[in-house]
Amino acid sequence: xxxxxxxxxxxxxxxxxxxxxxxxxxxxxxxxxxxxxxxxxxxxxxxxxxxxxxxxxxxxxxxxxxxxxxxxxxxxxxxxxxxxxxxxxxxxxxxxxxxxxxxxxxxxxxxxxxxxxxxxxxxxxxxxxxxxxxxxxxxxxxxxxxxxxxx
Amino acid sequence: xxxxxxxxxxxxxxxxxxxxxxxxxxxxxxxxxxxxxxxxxxxxxxxxxxxxxxxxxxxxxxxxxxxxxxxxxxxxxxxxxxxxxxxxxxxxxxxxxxxxxxxxxxxxxxxxxxxxxxxxxxxxxxxxxxxxxxxxxxxxxxxxxxxxxxxxxxxxxxxxxxxxxxxxxxxxxxxxxxxxxxxxxxxxxxxxxxxxxxxxxxxxxxxxxxxxxxxxxxxxxxxxxxxxxxxxxxxxxxxxxxxxxxxxxxxxxxxxxxxxxxxxxxxxxxxxxxxxxxxxxxxxxxxxxxxxxxxxxxxxxxxxxxxxxxxxxxxxxxxxxxxxxxxxxxxxxxxxxxxxxxxxxxxxxxxxxxxxxxxxxxxxxxxxxxxxxxxxxxxxxxxxxxxxxxxxxxxxxxxxxxxxxxxxxxxxxxxxxxxxxxxxxxxxxxxxxxxxxxxxxxxxxxxxxxxxxxxxxxxxxxxxxxxxxxxxxxxxxxxxxxxxxxxxxxxxxxxxxxxxxxxxxxxxxxxxxxxxxxxxxxxxxxxxxxxxxxxxxxxxxxxxxxxxxxxxxxxxxxxxxxxxxxxxxxxxxxxxxxxxxxxxxxxxxxxxxxxxxxxxxxxxxxxxxxxxxxxxxxxxxxxxxxxxxxxxxxxxx
Numbered sequence: 165x166x167x168x169x170x171x172x173x174x175x176x177x178x179x180x181x182x183x184x185x186x187x188x189x190x191x192x193x194x195x196x197x198x199x200x201x202x203x204x205x206x207x208x209x210x211x212x213x214x215x216x217x218x219x220x221x222x223x224x225x226x227x228x229x230x231x232x233x234x235x236x237x238x239x240x241x242x243x244x245x246x247x248x249x250x251x252x253x254x255x256x257x258x259x260x261x262x263x264x265x266x267x268x269x270x271x272x273x274x275x276x277x278x279x280x281x282x283x284x285x286x287x288x289x290x291x292x293x294x295x296x297x298x299x300x301x302x303x304x305x306x307x308x309x310x311x312x313x314x315x
Numbered sequence: 316x317x318x319x320x321x322x323x324x325x326x327x328x329x330x331x332x333x334x335x336x337x338x339x340x341x342x343x344x345x346x347x348x349x350x351x352x353x354x355x356x357x358x359x360x361x362x363x364x365x366x367x368x369x370x371x372x373x374x375x376x377x378x379x380x381x382x383x384x385x386x387x388x389x390x391x392x393x394x395x396x397x398x399x400x401x402x403x404x405x406x407x408x409x410x411x412x413x414x415x416x417x418x419x420x421x422x423x424x425x426x427x428x429x430x431x432x433x434x435x436x437x438x439x440x441x442x443x444x445x446x447x448x449x450x451x452x453x454x455x456x457x458x459x460x461x462x463x464x465x466x467x468x469x470x471x472x473x474x475x476x477x478x479x480x481x482x483x484x485x486x487x488x489x490x491x492x493x494x495x496x497x498x499x500x501x502x503x504x505x506x507x508x509x510x511x512x513x514x515x516x517x518x519x520x521x522x523x524x525x526x527x528x529x530x531x532x533x534x535x536x537x538x539x540x541x542x543x544x545x546x547x548x549x550x551x552x553x554x555x556x557x558x559x560x561x562x563x564x565x566x567x568x569x570x571x572x573x574x575x576x577x578x579x580x581x582x583x584x585x586x587x588x589x590x591x592x593x594x595x596x597x598x599x600x601x602x603x604x605x606x607x608x609x610x611x612x613x614x615x616x617x618x619x620x621x622x623x624x625x626x627x628x629x630x631x632x633x634x635x636x637x638x639x640x641x642x643x644x645x646x647x648x649x650x651x652x653x654x655x656x657x658x659x660x661x662x663x664x665x666x667x668x669x670x671x672x673x674x675x676x677x678x679x680x681x682x683x684x685x686x687x688x689x690x691x692x693x694x695x696x697x698x699x700x701x702x703x704x705x706x707x708x709x710x711x712x713x714x715x716x717x718x719x720x721x722x723x724x725x726x727x728x729x730x731x732x733x734x735x736x737x738x739x740x741x742x743x744x745x746x747x748x749x750x751x752x753x754x755x756x757x758x759x760x761x762x763x764x765x766x767x768x769x770x771x772x773x774x775x776x777x778x779x780x781x782x783x784x785x786x787x788x789x790x791x792x793x794x795x796x797x798x799x800x801x802x803x804x805x806x807x808x809x810x811x812x813x814x815x816x817x818x819x820x821x822x823x824x825x826x827x828x829x830x831x832x833x834x835x836x837x838x839x840x841x842x843x844x845x846x847x848x849x850x851x852x853x854x855x856x857x858x859x860x861x862x863x864x865x866x867x868x869x870x871x872x873x874x875x876x877x878x879x880x881x882x883x884x885x886x887x888x889x890x891x892x893x894x895x896x897x898x899x900x901x902x903x904x905x906x907x908x909x910x911x912x913x914x915x916x917x918x919x920x921x922x923x924x925x926x927x928x929x930x931x932x933x934x935x936x937x938x939x940x941x942x943x944x945x946x947x948x949x950x951x952x
Contacts, residue, residue: 196700
């Protein structure tokens with residue numbers, strides 16, 4: 165009896181924190197996940213997309229432009245460009261320094277919020293880091309581009 | 316011609332180490348292979364791999380463009396030092412370095428005199444088997460001596476981001492840490508087969524401490540590089556690959572505590588073996604994450620799915636082998652009871668907290684893979700998740716570090732304990748009041764963490780002073796105590812550094828015209844203009860900024876944008892002015908296209924409080940690890 169009790173105690177001692185821990189972790193995880201979408205998915209699922217998302221695609225040729233605007237009381241330059249997956253397009257606006265490898269007709273992933281006008285207000289722009297490396301999402305996009313070029 | 320020799324040497328190493336692998340696996344079935352001398356195999360294999368590595372280095376120095384890896388990662392115009400570091404600035408070469416380090420640890424182990432020969436053989440059998448698996452990976456999926464066809468006359472260049480002294484030495488240190496745990500793994504498995512003999516745990520100790528020290532320096536260097544080279548103003552981004560290096564560091568740090576008790580209590584012996592095996596597995600997982608490219612990470616290299624599968628296979632084999640062996644020692648249950656209020660109790664609690672932290676970060680890191688494969692949803696887990704987990708966990712861990720060292724071994728009494736730490740409590744109250752008063756203008760969270768870090772620094776300093784200014788001359792400051800104090804002091808300083816530079820960071824992005832002044836903190840940043848400067852293999856646009864404080868010019872800062880000709884790539888070189896209370900950090904953006912006078916540039920200016928403290932803590936932690944290493948390598952069996 166005594167031994168059984170002790171075993172139950174140890175079991176509880178381990179299971180309770182593990183269970184609470186796991187619950188907290190997954191709740192936390194759910195709140196902090198950032199979903200990745202293509203322009204087409206953003207337009208299709210626009211009802212469910214409300215929070216912070218990642219958007220990936222190709223920077224459309226000739227779409228990059230810069231204009232002056234005010235941000236936090238300072239005069240800054242806002243970059244805008246169009247991300248395309250060759251079916252649909254989303255306009256992106258970003259204030260900040262673009263990564264060194266950001267170019268037109270190259271893959272890019274931006275992170276931010278989509279506003280009512282379906283414009284992405286990016287807080288972060290991720291371009292390729294190494295010229296040989298591409299995030300898997302961008303790689304998929306590049307292969308689409310090649311197919312289109314072949315046709 | 317020489318490059319052919321390189322792959323021949325690797326093949327020979329593969330064949331030789333396969334003997335140990337066969338012996339290990341057939342050893343399970345009790346077939347006698349006793350005539351095989353693993354010490355000799357270790358020595359020859361190390362010589363072969365070392366020669367192969369030298370040949371690859373030689374090919375890089377001589378710009379031998381008949382090799383694929385040289386073509387893709389070097390250039391005849393590259394400065395000499397980067398021709399050498401280019402050897403590990405790519406997938407194939409870095410895995411060869413990984414293998415070299417693994418063979419090197421085996422080689423050093425084989426040279427230690429006073430270890431029982433039978434035990435040494437056992438350890439080296441396992442180490443050689445690991446070498447066999449990794450060389451299999453190199454020869455079949457990542458041959459660094461792959462010929463380029465047709466041969467090229469000029470190389471593409473080394474990624475300019477890697478052309479930096481900080482990054483040049485980051486991989487070797489990180490690998491010495493990661494792979495150092497391969498010998499820890501081998502010794503631990505040998506200890507299981509040699510069960511009951513707790514004395515042999517002494518052999519394990521120096522390897523754990525030196526590997527941990529290298530890993531600490533390796534992570535520190537990587538973080539430092541990211542801070543000054545990437546121009547993002549941060550030191551840690553919770554990128555999957557960064558997490559992958561943090562995970563083995565967390566388990567290894569836990570291991571440092573349990574190993575001290577491993578020969579006194581069989582419960583801690585089990586903890587130690589478990590953590591030793593787990594740490595190496597996490598190191599391998601890190602390699603898998605970096606090399607397979609399954610996760611979106613800035614560190615990932617151009618990749619090939621077959622490599623990912625192969626490493627996954629290695630990971631499975633090594634994990635299964637380790638844990639099946641580990642189950643063998645789980646059954647003996649007769650360990651001593653542990654009091655909650657004792658040093659042993661605190662160390663147990665520490666282990667539980669640290670492991671929970673490790674598992675949480677592990678889940679956050681690999682959950683995107685599951686989500687992608689199983690749920691078919693592409694997600695990434697951002698920094699807020701990790702911060703929300705780490706912050707609450709740091710509170711009990713820090714309190715443990717403050718009180719723990721004052722708790723007695725075996726059994727302690729709460730009244731006596733409080734009496735013993737009364738001065739610590741007073742010190743903590745005083746430092747909390749000072750921090751509360753200084754405030755640093757931050758939110759409540761930053762004050763909590765400043766108080767925690769400050770208290771840990773105060774209690775560690777108090778502990779040190781107990782030994783330095785002891786009235787009774789009897790208590791001497793041993794290496795053991797010194798190492799513990801330095802390590803805890805280091806963590807205290809780290810907490811201050813991380814809190815300051817993440818929560819209290821100030822950022823200003825703007826268009827700055829030539830001559831315009833921007834105020835940040837108490838500094839006045841005046842933009843003087845941009846000048847063209849030519850480097851050895853790049854052209855740079857150098858921004859000139861005069862920093863003044865209270866009307867006096869104190870410093871000129873020169874952030875750059877570099878354009879590398881051979882690879883047609885740009886890099887940002889931030890200018891950083893470090894001080895004990897914070898860093899002023901400037902990154903130069905692009906010139907405005909809409910301004911007719913061409914006088915406006917985008918500039919990004921940060922004030923990062925206490926960032927210097929992070930690097931100081933890395934030095935303290937490494938020093939603490941080294942002291943323990945020296946202590947344990949002197950007192951062997």
